[in-house]
Amino acid sequence: MRALQEKVILITGGTAGIGLSCVKAYVDAGAKVAFIGLEQELVNDTQQLIGAPHLGICADVTNAAEVEEAIALVVQTFGRLDAIHNNAGLASPSKPLHLTTDEEWENLMQVNLKSILFTMRYGYPHLKNTKGCVLHTSSLVGEIGQENHAAYSATKGAVNALTKSMAIDYAADGIRVNAVLPAAVMTPMLKNWVQEQAVPERTLNFLNDIHLLGYCPEGDVIADACVFLLSDNARFITGVSLPVSGGAELGYRRNT
Template identity: 60%
Template sequence: MLLEKRVILVTGGASGIGYACVKAYVKEGALVAVLDVDATALNSLMLEIGNDHMGVVCDVSDAVQIEDAIEKVISRYGVLNCIHNNAGIANPAKALHETSMMEWRRLMDVNLFSIYLTTKYGLEYLKDSGGCILNTGSMVGSMGQADHAVYAATKGAVNALTKSMAIDYAPFGIRVNTVAPAGVWTPMLRKWADEQRNTEEIENYLNDIHLLGFCPQGDVIADACVFLCSDKASFVTGCIMPVSGGAELGYRRS
């Protein structure tokens, strides 16, 4: 198993891509600590994966809660091998000038500030283990997206942050990478699609933007994340890895 006995902390791990990653990490032998603000979803996940793993209800934008959560992980397992910064929100679907200051701050806090917090409070433990950091980004961070200016801005910042962190932490043997999906059928994307006037056209669009011809489930992203957290990626750092079915090439399926 690629991740046997490694302790991986996953933020936003109770649904969507995070959920798929947690299940994949467990399958590969990891001990997983899941941080999520949704207590109901988190409890359901813990029933699936069992008592060898731990769940902590946590607002990832709150410094006190992040510090406490990481200390709980260390208290239980004694080591931290990987931090997967997966937590993220995409709402509101608005142009920049229509976005309120509160909406701006919440997007920045969840998608970006949370990475600062997990690094601040987890770095010394990663130094001890020679561990790694993985961020969940998005292709919109390099391509942009209509009516999601602030979300795209946070993901562009994640890309730049990943590269700078990779440079800063390489002397400690800590790798830092980002996985960058395009469309992925998560509860968040499904909710957005269902809210559109032309849901069927949206589904066709999401299939067609991927060169390989379909919008995937979270498991294909999780496969790449397993690789990036494993020794198979021991010489990979500062990488923004697209897992996008070719969407970044700008073509459409004929």
């Protein structure tokens, strides 16, 4: 039996980057996948990629009514909900705190944090019924910080704290709550960013070198860890923020 056989999983931000890698991994692991994306064209592309019986939903995760409708549609379609993966995230802006505008701060808080409030508010009754689980895509920067990325780092630190508090609150319902903490991941967005740098080769070497294992991974590395955390193989793991970082939290301290 595959690790996620017949489990119904809802993932936000499922049309690109780590989210898309997770969607494909969940399908391969036997799950019935519902994914939320903000752009209809990308939702359509992902739906075509994975086919039936999976479900693509175009919705804004910062809009409570749209999240409520999305979760209702998932349960109506599949009859249950076994897991929610809060993956949708915003990484901009890259600047110190005093240069961060009110609008930039609010956008980060809405997408990276308030969306978790909404998915749990409307998903909780269904997860309670299935003794399901919750997974957050956080970031290593929530633990170690990052230069010129203060507001983003703050949201990921908050996600890591939420992971622990939610694990405590929902343990009595049999609901597990965990997070994955990537460092750099070679998504299309990061590849484009590398090419925009003054010396792309030097930037790429830096991204490879900070990982002790010698390379900057693609999203499949994160997705494999997510499959494990959502599966019954992780049935006694909760409240954990798991670095999937190739040792980057140690590698950035090396003298290169």
